[in-house]
Amino acid sequence: MKLSRALFSFRHRVVVIFVGVALGALSLLYTNNMAHRLKEKEQHDVVLWAHAMERVNRDAQGGALEDPLVHDLISNNNNIPFIITNQDLEVLESHLVPDRIIDHPDLLRRQIDRFTEENPPLPVRFWWSADHYHIIFYGKSRLLKSLYYFPYVQLLVITVFVVLGFIAFRSSKHDEQNRVWIGLAKETAHQLGTPTSSLLGWIEYLRTQQVDQSAVEEMQKDLTHLMKIVDRFSKIGSETPLTPANINEVVGESVMYFRKRIPRNVTLDYNGLAIAPVQASINAALFEWVVENLMKNSLDALQGHGAIDVRISSDDKHVMIDVKDTGKGIPKGNWKRIFEPGFTTKTRGWGLGLSLSRRIVEEYHQGRIAVVDSEIGRGTTIRITLKRTFA
Incomplete structure (x- = not known):
C-alpha cells in the first residue's frame, strides 16, 4: 500500500512537472510566432515607406521627405525607430532615436550598426541618378521587443510562484512535523511522570531499611536526573x-x-x-x-x-x-x-x-x-x- 501511494505521488509530480513544461513551451512558441508576424508586418511597412519615397522622387524629382503625405505615412502613429541618411550617411530624418545619438558621430555609427543587425537597411533610389539614393536604417519597435521578452518574464513569474509555493508547503510541513515532535515530547514527559513518582516512593522506603545507604543515595541522584529529563521533555515547544x-x-x-x-x-x-x-x-x-x-x-x-x-x-x-x-x-x-x-x-x-x-x-x-x-x-x-x- 505504501509503495503504491509513493508511486502515485511520484507519477503525480511527474505529470504536474510535464504539464508545467508543456505550458511554458506553448507560451514561448505562441509568443515567438506573434513576434515573427509583427516583425514581418513592420518590415512590410518600411518597404511601403521606401516605395512611397521612390514614387514621390520619380514624380517630383526629389524632396520625398518634404512631401506631407510621405511624412505622415512614415512618422504618424509609428513606433518603429529609424534613421534615414543619404549615400554619405548624413542624417536626413530620424524617429524615436534620441538627439544625443544623432549629434554624436560614434554613437550614431553604433546605432546604425545595431539597426543593421536587427533588419537589413533599405535603399531608396533616385530614378534620374544611380549615384544618388537614401538609406532607411530601422530597428525593432518597443512592442516587438516586449513580445520577445514577454515569455521569459512570464516563465520567471511562474518560477517565482512555484518557489514561493514550495517554500510555503515546506514551511507548513515543517510546522506540522514540529507539532508532532512537540506532542510526542510532552506525552513522553507525561508518561514518565507515574513511574518516577513510584520510584521516589520506593527510594524513601529503602531509606528506612537496613541496606547500603550510599547505594540509595546514588539511586536518588539517578532519579533526580531522570526527573530533570522529564522536565526537559515538558519544556519542548513551550x-x-x-x-x-x-x-x-x-x-x-x-x-x-x-x-x-x-x-x-x-x-x-x-x-x-x-x-x-x-x-x-x-x-x-x-x-x-x-x-x-x-x-x-x-x-x-x-x-x-x-x-x-x-x-x-x-x-x-x-x-x-x-x-x-x-x-x-x-x-x-x-x-x-x-x-x-x-x-x-x-x-x-x-x-x-x-x-x-x-x-x-x-x-x-x-x-x-x-x-x-x-x-x-x-x-x-x-x-x-x-x-x-x-x-
Whole structure:
C-alpha cells in the first residue's frame, strides 16, 4: 500500500512537472510566432515607406521627405525607430532615436550598426541618378521587443510562484512535523511522570531499611536526573524563560554527575570550578541537556578509552564552553552535517541529540554551537558560545 501511494505521488509530480513544461513551451512558441508576424508586418511597412519615397522622387524629382503625405505615412502613429541618411550617411530624418545619438558621430555609427543587425537597411533610389539614393536604417519597435521578452518574464513569474509555493508547503510541513515532535515530547514527559513518582516512593522506603545507604543515595541522584529529563521533555515547544545563571556551576553539576558514570579508562577533566565564575542567561534544565549530549557523544567517540576535557573561557562579550575528546574524530565534510536531524555514524540511535542541542542553543538561547576542531584519530572539540551577562 505504501509503495503504491509513493508511486502515485511520484507519477503525480511527474505529470504536474510535464504539464508545467508543456505550458511554458506553448507560451514561448505562441509568443515567438506573434513576434515573427509583427516583425514581418513592420518590415512590410518600411518597404511601403521606401516605395512611397521612390514614387514621390520619380514624380517630383526629389524632396520625398518634404512631401506631407510621405511624412505622415512614415512618422504618424509609428513606433518603429529609424534613421534615414543619404549615400554619405548624413542624417536626413530620424524617429524615436534620441538627439544625443544623432549629434554624436560614434554613437550614431553604433546605432546604425545595431539597426543593421536587427533588419537589413533599405535603399531608396533616385530614378534620374544611380549615384544618388537614401538609406532607411530601422530597428525593432518597443512592442516587438516586449513580445520577445514577454515569455521569459512570464516563465520567471511562474518560477517565482512555484518557489514561493514550495517554500510555503515546506514551511507548513515543517510546522506540522514540529507539532508532532512537540506532542510526542510532552506525552513522553507525561508518561514518565507515574513511574518516577513510584520510584521516589520506593527510594524513601529503602531509606528506612537496613541496606547500603550510599547505594540509595546514588539511586536518588539517578532519579533526580531522570526527573530533570522529564522536565526537559515538558519544556519542548513551550516558552522557556532565561535567567542569569553561574555557568561554572550549571556545567559543573552535569560534569560531576557524568564523572561517576563513565568507564574507568576514561578521564573527565573540568576547569570551571577553578576559575572565576561567569554568567549567561540560560534555561538551566535545557542547557544541562546540551552539555550532557556533548559529553555522551564524546564518550561514544572514545569507545571506552581516552579523555574528555570540558573547559570554560570568556571574553568581554561571550562565554565559551568547549567539550574536547581524544576520540576518533570527524571528517571536515561532516562538521556541519552532524547537527542535521537524522545524521549519525552510530549503529543505534536516531541522530537527534546534536540536532536538538543546536536547536536549544541557537533558537532558545540565541547562541552558537559548532565544531571548532577535529582530526581523524586525534579527537574533536565542539564549542558552545553564549552572550555573557554581568551581575
